[in-house]
Amino acid sequence: MAKIFLSILSLLMLSTASASATTPDGGIVPRPRHAELRDGVFTILTTTQITHYSDLRPSACYLAEYLPLQVRQYNADSRGDIVLRIDKNLEKEGYILDISPEGITIDGGSAGGVHNGIVTLLQLLPAKIYSGRQHLPIKIACRRIEDAPRYAYRGFMLDVARTWMEADEVKLFIERLSHHKINKLHLHLADDEAWRIEILTHPELAQKGGFRGPEEVVAARYGAFDRRYGGYYTQDQMREIIKFAAARNIEIIPEIDLPGHSHTLARVRPEILCRYTPDTNASLGYDTRDLLCVSREENYALLEDVIAELAALFPSEYLHIGGDEVITSQWQRCPDCQALMRRKGMSKPTELQHYFTARVSAIAARYGKRVGVWNEASEGSTLSKDALVYGWKDVATCRKAAAKGFETVVMPGAWFYFDMRQSADEAGHDWAAIFDVKKPLSFSLQAQGFTAEEMQNVAGFEGAFFSEVYLSHRDYDYNYIYHLTYPRICALSEVAWAGGGSWEEFYSRLRDSHYGRMEAMGIEFRLFPPKVSYSDGQLTASSSDGGTIYYTIDGENQGEHHIYTSPIKTTTPARYAFHTRRGPAFSPEAGVKERFSQIRPKFTLTSSMTESERYKFSGVESYSRVGRTTRAGKQGDWILYTFDEAVKCRRMLIRTGNVQTPRYLFEAGYLEVSHDGKNFTRVCDLDHGCGLIENPTQPIKAVRVVCTQSGNGARFVTVQSPKVWPILK
Numbered sequence: 001m002a003k004i005f006l007s008i009l010s011l012l013m014l015s016t017a018s019a020s021a022t023t024p025d026g027g028i029v030p031r032p033r034h035a036e037l038r039d040g041v042f043t044i045l046t047t048t049q050i051t052h053y054s055d056l057r058p059s060a061c062y063l064a065e066y067l068p069l070q071v072r073q074y075n076a077d078s079r080g081d082i083v084l085r086i087d088k089n090l091e092k093e094g095y096i097l098d099i100s101p102e103g104i105t106i107d108g109g110s111a112g113g114v115h116n117g118i119v120t121l122l123q124l125l126p127a128k129i130y131s132g133r134q135h136l137p138i139k140i141a142c143r144r145i146e147d148a149p150r151y152a153y154r155g156f157m158l159d160v161a162r163t164w165m166e167a168d169e170v171k172l173f174i175e176r177l178s179h180h181k182i183n184k185l186h187l188h189l190a191d192d193e194a195w196r197i198e199i200l201t202h203p204e205l206a207q208k209g210g211f212r213g214p215e216e217v218v219a220a221r222y223g224a225f226d227r228r229y230g231g232y233y234t235q236d237q238m239r240e241i242i243k244f245a246a247a248r249n250i251e252i253i254p255e256i257d258l259p260g261h262s263h264t265l266a267r268v269r270p271e272i273l274c275r276y277t278p279d280t281n282a283s284l285g286y287d288t289r290d291l292l293c294v295s296r297e298e299n300y301a302l303l304e305d306v307i308a309e310l311a312a313l314f315p316s317e318y319l320h321i322g323g324d325e326v327i328t329s330q331w332q333r334c335p336d337c338q339a340l341m342r343r344k345g346m347s348k349p350t351e352l353q354h355y356f357t358a359r360v361s362a363i364a365a366r367y368g369k370r371v372g373v374w375n376e377a378s379e380g381s382t383l384s385k386d387a388l389v390y391g392w393k394d395v396a397t398c399r400k401a402a403a404k405g406f407e408t409v410v411m412p413g414a415w416f417y418f419d420m421r422q423s424a425d426e427a428g429h430d431w432a433a434i435f436d437v438k439k440p441l442s443f444s445l446q447a448q449g450f451t452a453e454e455m456q457n458v459a460g461f462e463g464a465f466f467s468e469v470y471l472s473h474r475d476y477d478y479n480y481i482y483h484l485t486y487p488r489i490c491a492l493s494e495v496a497w498a499g500g501g502s503w504e505e506f507y508s509r510l511r512d513s514h515y516g517r518m519e520a521m522g523i524e525f526r527l528f529p530p531k532v533s534y535s536d537g538q539l540t541a542s543s544s545d546g547g548t549i550y551y552t553i554d555g556e557n558q559g560e561h562h563i564y565t566s567p568i569k570t571t572t573p574a575r576y577a578f579h580t581r582r583g584p585a586f587s588p589e590a591g592v593k594e595r596f597s598q599i600r601p602k603f604t605l606t607s608s609m610t611e612s613e614r615y616k617f618s619g620v621e622s623y624s625r626v627g628r629t630t631r632a633g634k635q636g637d638w639i640l641y642t643f644d645e646a647v648k649c650r651r652m653l654i655r656t657g658n659v660q661t662p663r664y665l666f667e668a669g670y671l672e673v674s675h676d677g678k679n680f681t682r683v684c685d686l687d688h689g690c691g692l693i694e695n696p697t698q699p700i701k702a703v704r705v706v707c708t709q710s711g712n713g714a715r716f717v718t719v720q721s722p723k724v725w726p727i728l729k
């Protein structure tokens with residue numbers, strides 16, 4: 001049955017692919033500026049050649065990776081079936097793709113423009129081109145596409161500090177970005193949790209700062225606590241990545257986050273910190289207040305060594321020096337920083353940050369670089385207008401930077417942080433917003449109130465993936481980063497390249513053409529949850545995404561997946577869970593409302609650890625906020641939930657920690673359940689700090705969470721209200 005269904009599905013997909021291939025824009029993402037169909041077809045044969053102008057060899061070789069054809073330099077008698085050329089009259093990253101029965105030409109304003117033309121050409125070929133399973137000959141409808149980007153800066157930020165990504169993983173990420181005409185990769189190389197780039201004059205920065213763990217100078221954080229974790233890029237590896245990216249029209253912009261977010265730097269080189277009597281909190285390991293002392297001259301010498309090497313290594317015009325979330329409390333306690341403030345006549349500690357930024361920018365300038373900074377570093381400061389400001393906080397901070405005349409990269413978290421979860425019950429952060437692909441696609445500078453002058457200063461857009469949560473999903477059976485970033489990156493590319501557009505028009509290109517390409521690329525992108533309704537005793541599910549809908553029935557056949565083909569007669573609709581799949585892509589679970597409803601039974605919380613003054617257990621008991629203890633868990637510690645009345649339920653989830661900061665948890669332990677409040681039985685081990693009790697046979701009077709591992713260096717344990725799903729009728 002499954003096989004028949006799948007072959008019908010692939011037939012359907014073939015016909016949609018050829019349908020889009022005969023529309024002028026070919027279902028291209030991002031949307032080209034101008035496209036028109038012409039009569040006839042061109043056939044790519046095994047004997048077809050790619051010929052290129054002399055400096056376009058990397059572009060030709062890139063195309064040949066997908067179309068296994070001979071590559072030759074262009075000369076007067078070239079047959080030139082597929083010709084790559086530069087036309088200086090075109091916009092820098094613009095191109096003209098001309099497909100006629102005689103051949104294909106791609107003229108680009110630069111090598112980048114030619115690359116963009118190649119990306120478009122690939123999208124016009126059968127999607128199997130991306131998986132290497134398409135054989136020649138290929139027939140392609142004649143057309144002419146004239147295209148150029150709306151914004152020069154089309155970026156993505158990857159946080160390799162929190163979760164370590166091997167060079168090959170970064171390359172794969174770059175490959176996929178380049179299929180979306182993204183042209184900047186902002187690499188977040190140093191943060192509180194790691195230093196990931198080799199510095200030859202200070203090798204300890206990466207050799208020590210690249211790793212976390214029980215025996216390392218940087219304590220374990222995020223997901224892996226019992227072992228050495230991490231890595232760093234040698235300069236040779238980074239040169240490789242830079243070259244690989246350049247061949248795909250992607251420039252790498254390195255970031256070292258300063259002067260805050262410097263815990264790792266401070267662990268490796270403690271002398272960078274302010275000279276003050278440290279408070280006892282610091283001895284507990286991680287301290288988000290670690291920041292460079294502004295008044296210590298040697299710090300600028302150290303940074304000069306680092307900047308000199310980064311400037312030589314990275315060809316980018318920019319060096320990102322961070323500047324976000326600086327908590328100035330240490331400067332305020334430091335006698336030297338206080339003296340500096342007096343000498344310079346400063347009245348606010350934030351002026352110390354601006355002083356720091358100005359000095360580091362001057363160093364960067366001496367090495368030929370402009371600095372990139374997070375928006376905080378541009379606020380009320382004397383920052384040079386040469387700087388590129390990254391507005392992450394919200395739309396207002398982006399507008400402010402642009403209004404001040406800074407070239408601004410627009411990336412407010414609520415639209416462009418793809419580490420945010422896509423719906424309430426999915427994984428990911430939620431501090432900025434919970435949103436799916438529709439949200440970034442809807443972003444418009446005009447609608448957000450940017451004035452004409454502010455708009456002039458918008459360099460472009462950037463999506464971001466911060467990776468605190470990624471690490472704890474690495475042992476899952478899908479690749480979390482791709483599920484969070486796609487198809488949201490498609491929307492980012494549409495906004496940055498084509499200036500956005502209507503959801504309906506974009507979605508039809510996405511679903512009818514681009515989903516198929518991403519499937520062939522092997523991207524585990526997110527589909528929309530299927531729509532589920534129940535009436536007249538029948539359960540109906542549908543999906544607009546064109547995939548296959550599956551369902552499971554609670555308590556039957558160990559969650560076997562059935563393919564949904566027609567409405568299901570049932571009197572217990574809430575037992576059914578539906579999801580959609582399309583190749584490697586999948587949706588979150590959907591079902592009738594009742595399936596997701598929860599109850600909030602009254603309980604009392606006690607623990608072997610004391611509660612925090614600010615985050616009291618009473619907030620947990622009233623289901624209103626998380627609670628905290630005053631220290632990390634040790635072996636034998638416990639948290640006890642005692643219910644006023646024994647709870648009848650089908651499922652209960654007990655959580656320590658918080659998916660957003662998966663550090664303040666019992667990283668090893670188990671749950672014990674009691675039905676009488678006296679005798680306890682062990683029921684399950686914790687997974688990422690959580691324990692799930694399924695189909696308990698008797699009402700639950702109490703649950704105890706027991707910790708079996710000491711010392712994760714955290715400052716507290718987060719305690720959460722239980723999640724309780726009632727027994728279904």
Ligand code: TNX
Pocket residue numbers: 324325374392417419429466467468
């Ligand atoms: C805010 S964005 C941060 C990061 C976090 C991120 C999580 C920015 C400049 N600072 O340190 O990882 O939120 O979404």
